[in-house]
Every structure is written in structure tokens, then in C-alpha cells.
Amino acid sequence: MDTAFWITVLAVLALLVASAFFSGSETALTAASRAKLTAQADKGSRGARTALRITEDRERMIGALLLGNNVVNILSASLATALMTRLFGDSGVALATMGMTALVLIFGEVLPKTLAITFPEPVATRVAPPIRVLILLFSPIVALVRILVRSLLWLMGVRANPEGNMLALREEIAGAIALGHTAGAVARESRNRLLGALDLGERTVDEIMRHRRQIEMIDADNPPEAILSQVLASAHTRLPVFRGSDDNILGVVHVKDLLREVDRLIRGPDSPTEGLAALDIAKVAMKPYFIPETTALDEQMREFLKRRTHFALVVDEYGGLQGLITLEDILEEIVGEITDEFDVVAKEGHLTATEDGAWVVDGAMTIRDLNRAMDWALPDNEANTLAGLVIHEAQMIPTEGQVFAFHGFRFEVMARRENRLTRLKLRPL
Structure with a gap:
């Protein structure tokens, strides 16, 4: 057991430590929550910012880590085989294989990965700076390996999905919410609100609109007294106005606008002699706002906020009226049913x-x-x-x-x- 022997032993131990470092780093960086890392980065954590930066290109990061891990594992096995062969002859190969398998499995894989999966964010923030340096050093080799791998996958008909990361992120959030509900950490109402907000971009207005058969409309040709009675009996504050056919929408009347017009006709200083009979509902109605039935809910909500209106009529590709949608309908997809003193009775018994x-x-x-x-x-x-x-x-x-x-x-x-x-x-x- 000369100096070379002990140098080889120390080299094998150092390579085992390096193997543990690469294995634990890979697990921590892939398992760490980007949301938690972002929160830590916003608080000034440099390690979290570095971890976020290197995990943006996961293929490059994993390629560098696997390259380093395989190099140290193969080199440690080779040195151990040479050492055991020197001590025990030909039988040293089998002893080195069994011994290194046990050491690499326990100290190079299971132990560091268990530690990393238990504390992913703390480990990721600590290993990110040295891993970033290693990625830069290994980048030429990793780039060649990536080109080779992608070429082989292309020959097998496998194409990369450029939107895969965004889709995976959305699925990860939805899966985390569902898992939290299953584990009892997230209440059903909270799960519904979170998933409802997450799904707004995937759903269209035709899925939640009020169908045209359920729309209460005002016929502009009806007498003013009948129109006023209909508006007072209605539970809605906005009603579409049509003439002839319900596809011929003239506008949308608001109860407040109608009330102001009625007050002007009856009590105003310039009120006509015929009074309420002079009411022209078409002039009181606001210009209708039409939207296609394929509009996404999140886009329509932004349009409502931008236009400062809460009411839209939904039409199909031929321009035919299909229904109507309000801002309340979209909000109900997030917070659940919204009722008031007028529609509690209408919505009972579902x-x-x-x-x-x-x-x-x-x-x-x-x-x-x-x-x-x-x-x-x-x-x-x-x-x-x-x-x-x-x-x-x-x-x-x-x-x-x-x-x-x-x-x-x-x-x-x-x-x-x-x-x-x-x-x-x-x-x-």
C-alpha cells in the first residue's frame, strides 16, 4: 500500500462525492418549484435567480449534469477496478464491480437524490452557481450531443413541441391544485375558483352564454305602457330591443336610461303634451355590442373591462343571434353562482x-x-x-x-x- 494506492483511494472517494453532487443537483433543479424560486429571487436570492436561469433550458442543463455524472462514475469504477486488481488479481474485477455498485447506488444516487427531493429549493439555490459554471464548460460537448440526439429523434419521426413548456406549466399548476384538493389542503370551493380562472383561456363564450330562447327582449313596436310594464316586471337591468324579428336587434336599453326618458316625458320642462305616449324605445337604447361565439372567455373579459360595458350579444358565423353573455357570467365561472334578490327564486331547483x-x-x-x-x-x-x-x-x-x-x-x-x-x-x- 504505497502512496499511489492511497492517492487512488482518495480519488475514488472524491469521484463518489462528485457523483453525489451531480445526482443531487439534477434532482433538486428538476424538482424545485419555479414559483417558489421566483418568490425567493424577488426577495434578492442570487442562487434562486441562477437556478431559474439555468432551468430555462432544461435539455442543456440535464445534458451537462449527465455528462459530468457519467464521467465521474466511469472514472471511479475504472480506478476501483485497477486498485482491486492490483490487490486481488483477476478476482478484483468482480469485487470492484460489486463494491462500486453498492457505493454508487447508496452514496452517489439514493442518498443525494433523497436529500434533494426532500429540500429541492434550498439545494437548488446552493448548487446553481457551480452548476452554471459547469454548464458553460461542458456547453460545446453538450451542443454536439444535442444535435446528434435531435437528429436521431428526427429520423424516428419525433418532433419537438415549442409550446410544450407552456402547456406543461399549465398542467403542472392544474395538477398541483387537484392534488392539493385530494390531500385535503385545498377546499373544493377554492379548487373550483383556481381552476375556473385557469380555464378561462381554454373556454369560449358559447359554452356559458344564455341561449336566445332564454333571452328576454323588448319589441320596439309595442305600446309605451306595455314596454314600461315589461321592464318593471323584469329581473334584468339591460334588455335587448328588436323590431319585427328577434334577429333584428336595434340596441340594448338600460333601466336607468329608460327611467330618465320617462321622467323627461312626464315631468321635464320640455315634456311633450302626449306624455308617455311619445316614448321611442329605439332612441333610448344603446348601440348593441356583438361578439362571435368562438371568443375566448379571458379575451372577452378584457374587452368588457376595456369597453367599460358588461353586456354583449353573441352571433354565429352567419350573423344570426345565438345568445348573450355578461361580465357576471364570466365571473361566475371563477367564483361560482352569483345571485341577488331578483334571481334567487329563478335559480332554485336546479x-x-x-x-x-x-x-x-x-x-x-x-x-x-x-x-x-x-x-x-x-x-x-x-x-x-x-x-x-x-x-x-x-x-x-x-x-x-x-x-x-x-x-x-x-x-x-x-x-x-x-x-x-x-x-x-x-x-x-
Whole structure:
């Protein structure tokens, strides 16, 4: 056991430490939350800023770490084999293989990775500065390896997705919220609000709009007394005004504007002699705001805020009226149902439990609202409402009393009006 022997032993131990460093760094930098690192960077942490910078190009970072880790592992195994062969002859190869496998597995892989996965952000901020230097040193070799790998993948028909990082980030956030709810750390209401805000960019106005059959409109040809009575009886403050056909929208009247006009006609200094009979609802109405049915919800919310209006009429590609949407409808996708003293009665009875464990549901209730209320997972890709889902799956308009089973639920049609399914009964199978 001369000096060379002990130098070799120390070299093997140093290489094991380097292997642990590379393994732990890889795990910490890939497992660290970018949100937490960003928060630490905003507070002045240089290590967090460096970690964020080097993790922007994960392929380059992992390539450098794997290169360093493989070099030190192969070199340590080679030195250990030479050392054991010198001591035990040919049998030293087997002893070196078993010994280095155990040492690398325990001290070079499992131990550092366990430590890094337990404290990912603290470890990432500490190892980021030296890893950045190593990435710069290894960048020429890593670049050649990346070109070779991408060329091989291209030959196999695999193409890189430039939007993959953004999609993965959104899925990561949604998965973290769902996992937090499953673990009991996030309440169902909080989960719904967070996921609702996250989904605004993925959903369009036609999914939540009020259908044209449900829109209350004012006929401009009606007598002024009838128009005033209709507005007073309505639960809404804004009503579309049409003439002839409900596709011929003249404008949208606001109750306040109508009240001011009525006051001018009756009590104003320049009020006409005929009084209320001189009311022209078309002149009181504001210019209508039309939007296409394919507009994303987050984009429409920004437009509402920009235009300082809360009301829009939805049209299809042919210009035909499909429905209307308000800012409140979009906000309800985040915070849940918003009710006041006028629409509490109108929105009661959407979901009623029965004695046999089933639920009686309004056919016009959206699948998303039902999933949020019951914590179910009915698909809403092909239909927005529960009645639409039943019609889509049945490939027909069912009659009263018909029963279907799909998506793990039993659906019974309890009431039908014309071609609309107005009431359904559901029970999980």
C-alpha cells in the first residue's frame, strides 16, 4: 500500500462525492418549484435567480449534469477496478464491480437524490452557481450531443413541441391544485375558483352564454305602457330591443336610461303634451355590442373591462343571434353562482336530491356547474348542458321515461317540452 494506492483511494472517494453532487443537483433543479424560486429571487436570492436561469433550458442543463455524472462514475469504477486488481488479481474485477455498485447506488444516487427531493429549493439555490459554471464548460460537448440526439429523434419521426413548456406549466399548476384538493389542503370551493380562472383561456363564450330562447327582449313596436310594464316586471337591468324579428336587434336599453326618458316625458320642462305616449324605445337604447361565439372567455373579459360595458350579444358565423353573455357570467365561472334578490327564486331547483339516492336536475344546467356542485367528472367536450349530453350520447331526442346508462351514470328523462329535455334524473351506477 504505497502512496499511489492511497492517492487512488482518495480519488475514488472524491469521484463518489462528485457523483453525489451531480445526482443531487439534477434532482433538486428538476424538482424545485419555479414559483417558489421566483418568490425567493424577488426577495434578492442570487442562487434562486441562477437556478431559474439555468432551468430555462432544461435539455442543456440535464445534458451537462449527465455528462459530468457519467464521467465521474466511469472514472471511479475504472480506478476501483485497477486498485482491486492490483490487490486481488483477476478476482478484483468482480469485487470492484460489486463494491462500486453498492457505493454508487447508496452514496452517489439514493442518498443525494433523497436529500434533494426532500429540500429541492434550498439545494437548488446552493448548487446553481457551480452548476452554471459547469454548464458553460461542458456547453460545446453538450451542443454536439444535442444535435446528434435531435437528429436521431428526427429520423424516428419525433418532433419537438415549442409550446410544450407552456402547456406543461399549465398542467403542472392544474395538477398541483387537484392534488392539493385530494390531500385535503385545498377546499373544493377554492379548487373550483383556481381552476375556473385557469380555464378561462381554454373556454369560449358559447359554452356559458344564455341561449336566445332564454333571452328576454323588448319589441320596439309595442305600446309605451306595455314596454314600461315589461321592464318593471323584469329581473334584468339591460334588455335587448328588436323590431319585427328577434334577429333584428336595434340596441340594448338600460333601466336607468329608460327611467330618465320617462321622467323627461312626464315631468321635464320640455315634456311633450302626449306624455308617455311619445316614448321611442329605439332612441333610448344603446348601440348593441356583438361578439362571435368562438371568443375566448379571458379575451372577452378584457374587452368588457376595456369597453367599460358588461353586456354583449353573441352571433354565429352567419350573423344570426345565438345568445348573450355578461361580465357576471364570466365571473361566475371563477367564483361560482352569483345571485341577488331578483334571481334567487329563478335559480332554485336546479339540483334536488331524491329518497333513492338519485338527483333531479334541470336539463339546461351546464355540465361544468353540475361537476363543480357534485364533484363529478362528466365530460363537457361534446355538449355544454346536461340535456345536450344525453341527446349527444343517445343520438336522438329521447321521450319521457326513457333511460340511458353512460359515463358511469344512469340518466332518466323525466320531462320534455317540445324538443327540449327540461328535467332529468341521475344516479351514479
